[in-house]
Amino acid sequence: MVISQRAFGPADMAIGFRIKSGYAIAIVLAGSAKSPTVVGRRIVELSDPAVAETKQPYHDGFGTENEDPREIARRVKIIERCATKSVAALLKETSGAKRAGLVVGSLIDPQQVGNPHIRAHANEGKLFRTVVEDALRSHGITSDVIVEKQLAAKATAGLSRSEGEIKQTLAAFGKTIGGPWRADEKAAATAAWLALGPTPGSASTAR
Numbered sequence: 001m002v003i004s005q006r007a008f009g010p011a012d013m014a015i016g017f018r019i020k021s022g023y024a025i026a027i028v029l030a031g032s033a034k035s036p037t038v039v040g041r042r043i044v045e046l047s048d049p050a051v052a053e054t055k056q057p058y059h060d061g062f063g064t065e066n067e068d069p070r071e072i073a074r075r076v077k078i079i080e081r082c083a084t085k086s087v088a089a090l091l092k093e094t095s096g097a098k099r100a101g102l103v104v105g106s107l108i109d110p111q112q113v114g115n116p117h118i119r120a121h122a123n124e125g126k127l128f129r130t131v132v133e134d135a136l137r138s139h140g141i142t143s144d145v146i147v148e149k150q151l152a153a154k155a156t157a158g159l160s161r162s163e164g165e166i167k168q169t170l171a172a173f174g175k176t177i178g179g180p181w182r183a184d185e186k187a188a189a190t191a192a193w194l195a196l197g198p199t200p201g202s203a204s205t206a207r
Contacts, residue, residue, distance in 0.1 A: 012196075013095070015028050046128050084131075099141065
């Protein structure tokens with residue numbers, strides 16, 4: 001991703017992330033919430049492609065939870081290193097943007113999940129969200145966490161626009177930046193758009 005700085009400064013730029021297992025889709029917007037411009041897209045690696053198990057660190061094969069704490073700790077350490085490096089590289093390109101939004105599938109507490117396979121997914125969701133939050137925080141960037149199912153409602157309220165207007169603007173972003181421009185990219189763009197506003201979209205301290 002090459003980000004065009006144009007006439008925008010750091011205070012005019014925000015990043016939206018759609019957190020996935022092992023990576024995140026990042027969309028960078030600039031300008032203001034009233035008149036946003038899409039300026040970049042990137043895949044942010046949160047796992048090591050050379051260490052396949054770091055993409056799903058709490059799994060032990062298909063549909064099986066890993067119960068070895070030392071092995072999980074090893075994988076988590078690699079993920080933390082990858083996230084730190086990848087987020088730093090993104091922030092270098094965005095010249096110090098100060099706000100970000102993270103879209104996640106769920107904020108469920110893994111300890112409240114009885115099914116081992118579902119619990120593994122919950123642990124991974126929490127881990128990949130947390131490493132991005134921590135990496136951003138280390139650079140002085142505040143981030144808001146939004147559950148994807150709540151995103152549309154938060155966008156209409158936070159942006160004071162109708163759902164149709166938001167969809168139209170998101171579609172225009174896609175035409176500007178080109179494909180791929182799917183639901184995940186639109187979600188990340190919406191989070192970045194909310195982060196451009198004067199009020200955070202949906203702050204979360206869940207860990």
